[in-house]
Amino acid sequence: MTYHMSSQPKTARNSGSLSIPKLKDLRSNSWELARQMAFSRREFLRSAAGVTLGGTLFGSGLLPRGGIPQRKRKVVVITFGGGARDQETFAPEGQENIPHLMRELIPQSTFFTQVVNRGILGHYVATASLATGVYETINNFASLPPEHPTAFEYFRKDLKRPSSDTWVVAPSNGFNRIGESNHRSYGPGLGARVILPKHLLTAATSGSADCEHLLRDNYETPFYAPELGGSEFELQQLEMLLKLSVDDFKKHARTLSSPDELSVYVTRQLMRQLAPSLLWITLHDIDIAHAGAYSLYIEGIRRTDRLCAEIWKTIQTEPEYAGNTTVFILPDFGRDSDDDSGGNGFQHHRTGDALSRTTWMMAMGAGVREGVVIDRTLESTDLVPSIGSILGFSAALAQGKPIAELV
Amino acid sequence: MPPIELKPEQFTSYPPEARKLVTNYLATLQRLPLSFLPSLLREAIDYDFKFPAERKAIERELANLNSLSAEQTKDWFQGFAQIRLSTQLEQFDWVNSPAQFVEQLSAYLWTTHQLDAFRTAALSYAERLHEAVPPEPLAMPRLGITVIGQGVATPEEPLFRKLRPHGVYFSRVQPENGLKQLLDAVAARAKAHPVPHGHWYIDGGQEAPHDSALTCVSYRALEPARAVLSSKIRVEIERPGMGPETLRTLLAQIRPADLDMAQGSGGAAVKSGNEVLDRFQVKLLTEGSGTQIFSTTFAQWAAREALRRAQPLTLLVRFALRQRQKPMNEMLSGTDGRAELDPMGSLVDADIGAYYNWLNQQRLAGAEQSSFLVWFENHSSAVVIGPSMPRGTESATAADLQTLLSWMS
Numbered sequence: 150m151t152y153h154m155s156s157q158p159k160t161a162r163n164s165g166s167l168s169i170p171k172l173k174d175l176r177s178n179s180w181e182l183a184r185q186m187a188f189s190r191r192e193f194l195r196s197a198a199g200v201t202l203g204g205t206l207f208g209s210g211l212l213p214r215g216g217i218p219q220r221k222r223k224v225v226v227i228t229f230g231g232g233a234r235d236q237e238t239f240a241p242e243g244q245e246n247i248p249h250l251m252r253e254l255i256p257q258s259t260f261f262t263q264v265v266n267r268g269i270l271g272h273y274v275a276t277a278s279l280a281t282g283v284y285e286t287i288n289n290f291a292s293l294p295p296e297h298p299t300a301f302e303y304f305r306k307d308l309k310r311p312s313s314d315t316w317v318v319a320p321s322n323g324f325n326r327i328g329e330s331n332h333r334s335y336g337p338g339l340g341a342r343v344i345l346p347k348h349l350l351t352a353a354t355s356g357s358a359d360c361e362h363l364l365r366d367n368y369e370t371p372f373y374a375p376e377l378g379g380s381e382f383e384l385q386q387l388e389m390l391l392k393l394s395v396d397d398f399k400k401h402a403r404t405l406s407s408p409d410e411l412s413v414y415v416t417r418q419l420m421r422q423l424a425p426s427l428l429w430i431t432l433h434d435i436d437i438a439h440a441g442a443y444s445l446y447i448e449g450i451r452r453t454d455r456l457c458a459e460i461w462k463t464i465q466t467e468p469e470y471a472g473n474t475t476v477f478i479l480p481d482f483g484r485d486s487d488d489d490s491g492g493n494g495f496q497h498h499r500t501g502d503a504l505s506r507t508t509w510m511m512a513m514g515a516g517v518r519e520g521v522v523i524d525r526t527l528e529s530t531d532l533v534p535s536i537g538s539i540l541g542f543s544a545a546l547a548q549g550k551p552i553a554e555l556v
Numbered sequence: 557m558p559p560i561e562l563k564p565e566q567f568t569s570y571p572p573e574a575r576k577l578v579t580n581y582l583a584t585l586q587r588l589p590l591s592f593l594p595s596l597l598r599e600a601i602d603y604d605f606k607f608p609a610e611r612k613a614i615e616r617e618l619a620n621l622n623s624l625s626a627e628q629t630k631d632w633f634q635g636f637a638q639i640r641l642s643t644q645l646e647q648f649d650w651v652n653s654p655a656q657f658v659e660q661l662s663a664y665l666w667t668t669h670q671l672d673a674f675r676t677a678a679l680s681y682a683e684r685l686h687e688a689v690p691p692e693p694l695a696m697p698r699l700g701i702t703v704i705g706q707g708v709a710t711p712e713e714p715l716f717r718k719l720r721p722h723g724v725y726f727s728r729v730q731p732e733n734g735l736k737q738l739l740d741a742v743a744a745r746a747k748a749h750p751v752p753h754g755h756w757y758i759d760g761g762q763e764a765p766h767d768s769a770l771t772c773v774s775y776r777a778l779e780p781a782r783a784v785l786s787s788k789i790r791v792e793i794e795r796p797g798m799g800p801e802t803l804r805t806l807l808a809q810i811r812p813a814d815l816d817m818a819q820g821s822g823g824a825a826v827k828s829g830n831e832v833l834d835r836f837q838v839k840l841l842t843e844g845s846g847t848q849i850f851s852t853t854f855a856q857w858a859a860r861e862a863l864r865r866a867q868p869l870t871l872l873v874r875f876a877l878r879q880r881q882k883p884m885n886e887m888l889s890g891t892d893g894r895a896e897l898d899p900m901g902s903l904v905d906a907d908i909g910a911y912y913n914w915l916n917q918q919r920l921a922g923a924e925q926s927s928f929l930v931w932f933e934n935h936s937s938a939v940v941i942g943p944s945m946p947r948g949t950e951s952a953t954a955a956d957l958q959t960l961l962s963w964m965s
Contacts, residue, residue: 185774286667437881439846440849441844441856442850442852442853442905443904443905443908444845444902444904487912490919491855494908495908496846503673
C-alpha cells in the first residue's frame with residue numbers, strides 16, 4: 150500500500166497532507182480518542198491539582214465581575230506557542246514539563262479540557278481564526294490580513310477605544326498583519342498595534358550577530374519568511390512608547406535565551422507603559438519541533454510554561470492589571486499523534502487528526518471561578534465572543550458563541 | 557480534464573517503466589475519481605525509481621483496481637466521488653504533475669473544510685485494499701536495531717522510557733565491540749536473505765565499516781550534497797516573488813546530479829539501483845524538515861522513510877551528535893566541522909527517535925514476529941523487544957549484544 154505513512158506535502162495555505170494513516174489506526178475513532186484525552190486531562194487535573202468538575206458547580210453562581218467598571222476591565226490572551234501534545238504536558242509522563250501550569254496556574258483557573266479547532270492547522274491562519282472567531286482560510290505564509298473582523302476591531306469600534314488600548318505581541322514576521330482585518334466595515338485604522346520583537350531587535354542590532362539566537366523565525370517554513378507589510382511597530386517608537394532606549398533594549402536582549410523571552414520582555418514594557426486593555430501575546434518557541442529535535446521541543450514547552458507564569462505574576466503585580474484582568478491561555482492547536490502514521494509524531498501538525506485539533510484552554514483572573522474543570526466541547530472560535538462579553542463589545546460576525554461558564 | 561478522457565499519449569513524459577505500467581491499466585485509471593487518481597499517479601510516475609517493495613505495492617494495487625467491477629469501483633470510491641473540486645483543480649495538468657496537484661488539492665480540502673471527508677474516504681479505501689491485497693509473508697522476521705548516545709558519558713534522565721514497557725530492559729550489557737557485533741549480525745542476515753534494499757544501515761554521523769551487502773545512508777556522506785542544497789536554497793529564497801509553494805516545487809524537482817551526486821553513493825559510478833538510492837537520499841534532504849541541519853532528525857526521518865518505502869527486513873540506525881541550535885540561516889550555512897555540538901540534546905532526540913523507529917517498524921507487515929533492540933552505545937543498557945521477550949521486565953543478566961540478538965531470534 151503505497152500511501153501509508155507517505156511524506157507530508159505542505160502548502161502555503163495550510164500545513165496539511167493527504168496521507169492515509171496505517172490500517173491499525175483505522176479501527177479507532179480519532180474523535181473518540183480526543184474525547185478520551187480530554188477525559189484524561191480532567192481526571193488528571195482532579196487528582197493532581199485538586200480541581201473540581203465544573204458541571205456540578207455550574208449554575209451555582211459566577212464570581213462577580215460586575216464590581217469592576219467596564220472601562221477598567223482588561224483581557225490578556227496568551228497562545229501557548231506553537232502547539233504541544235498532551236503526552237508532553239498534561240499526561241502523567243508530561244507533567245514534569247509544565248510545573249508552573251500545574252502547581253500555580255491551574256489551581257487558580259477554570260480549565261476547559263476540550264477546545265476543538267476545526268480550521269486550518271497553520272499557526273498564522275489558526276491564530277487569525279482565534280482572533281476573529283471565524284475559521285479563516287487565508288494563506289498561512291503570506292503577508293495577508295484576516296478576512297473577518299478581529300477582536301481588536303470589535304473592541305475599538307464598539308467601545309471607541311484608541312489604538313494604544315489594544316496590542317498584539319507576535320512571534321514572527323509572518324504575524325505582522327494579524328492586528329486588523331480587511332473587512333470593509335472594520336479594517337484599516339480600527340485594529341490593534343502589532344509589535345514584532347524580533348523585527349524590532351533586527352532593526353536595533355542592525356544585523357549584528359550577538360543577538361541572533363533571538364531571531365529564530367518561521368519554523369514551519371524555515372527557508373522562507375514573508376516580507377513585512379502593514380503597520381508594524383517601528384524602531385523609533387521603542388523609546389517614545391515603551392520608554393526604552395535602543396541600547397537598553399539591546400543590552401537586555403543579550404541576556405535572554407529565546408524569541409519568546411524577548412516577547413515577554415516587550416510585553417512587560419508594554420503593560421507598564423501603555424497598559425492596553427486588550428493584549429494578545431503569541432508565544433512560539435515550541436514550534437521548533439518542526440526541526441525534528443525532540444529535546445528542543447521539550448525545552449520550548451518548559452520555557453513556555455515558565456513564561457506563562459511570569460506573565461501571570463506581572464499581571465498580578467502591575468497596578469493597572471491586578472484584580473481587573475481576565476487571562477486566557479490556550480494553544481492554537483496541538484500536534485500530530487504518535488499513532489497516526491500519516492504524521493511524524495511531535496514534529497508536525499499536518500494530519501488534521503482529532504488529537505491535533507483538540508486542545509485545552511485555561512481562564513483565570515477577574516470573574517473566573519478557580520479550580521474548576523469544564524468537560525464540554527468548545528470551539529476555538531468561542532474565544533472572541535467570550536472576550537466580547539467580558540469587555541462589552543459584540544463580536545457580531547464571529548462564528549463562535551460566548552462561553553457560558555465565563556460570562 | 558476528467559479521468560475518463562485519459563489517453564496513452566498523455567503519459568509520454570513518464571519514465572519508461574512507469575509509462576508502460578500506467579498505460580497497461582489505462583481503462584482502470586479512467587474509472588477513478590479525480591480526487592483520488594493523481595495520488596495514485598504521484599506514486600506511479602516515480603515507479604522507475606522506487607524500491608522493490610514499493611513497486612510491488614503499486615503493481616498489486618493496480619491489479620486489484622483492475623479486478624473490480626464497475627459497480628465495485630463505484631462502491632469503493634463513493635467517498636472520493638463526493639469530494640467537490642474547483643475548476644482550477646479540474647483543469648490542472650494532473651497527469652504530468654500529480655504531486656503538485658495533490659499539494660493544491662490538500663490546500664483546497666483544508667480551505668473548503670473537506671479534509672475530514674477526504675480522510676474518511678481514504679481510510680475506507682485503505683482498509684478495503686488491505687483486505688483485498690493482504691501483505692505477503694516475509695522471508696524472515698523483521699529486525700530493527702537502534703544505537704543511541706554516541707559521545708555521551710551519562711544521561712541526565714532515564715533512557716528508553718517509552719520502549720521499556722514493550723520489552724526487557726537489560727542493565728548489564730557488555731559493550732565491548734558492540735557496534736561491530738551488531739553490524740556483523742545485520743550483514744549475516746543480508747547474506748542469508750539477499751534481498752535488494754532489504755537490509756539497511758543508517759548512520760547519523762560517519763558510517764562505521766560495514767558489509768557491502770547493506771544499503772547504507774549516512775549524514776556525513778551527504779555533507780557535500782547538503783552544502784550544495786543549502787546554497788541553492790539561499791539563492792532561491794532571495795529571488796523576487798519566491799514563496800514556500802514555489803520553493804517546495806523547486807525542491808521537488810531537484811535530482812541527484814543537481815547536488816553533485818552524479819557519481820552515486822561512495823563515489824562509485826551510477827549503476828542500476830544506485831539511482832533509486834540517490835533519489836531516496838535527495839528526497840530525505842528536500843522533503844524532510846530539519847534533515848538538512850540536525851543529524852538526529854536526519855537519522856530518524858531516514859529510518860522512517862526507509863521503513864515506509866523499502867520495508868527492509870533489517871534496519872540498523874545509529875544516531876550521532878547534532879549541532880547546537882542556532883538561528884536557521886546560520887545552521888544552514890554552517891558545516892559540521894565548525895558546529896558546536898549538543899550531546900545531551902542529541903541523546904534525548906535519539907531516545908525518542910528509537911521509539912519512533914520501533915513504532916514505524918511495527919506498522920509494517922509481520923509486526924507480530926518482528927524484533928527490536930535499542931542500545932546506549934558503549935554503555936551497559938539496552939531494551940529488547942520481540943515475541944519471545946516478556947514485556948515491561950528487567951534483567952541484570954550480563955550478556956553481550958551478540959548474545960542478546962541470539963535470544964531474540
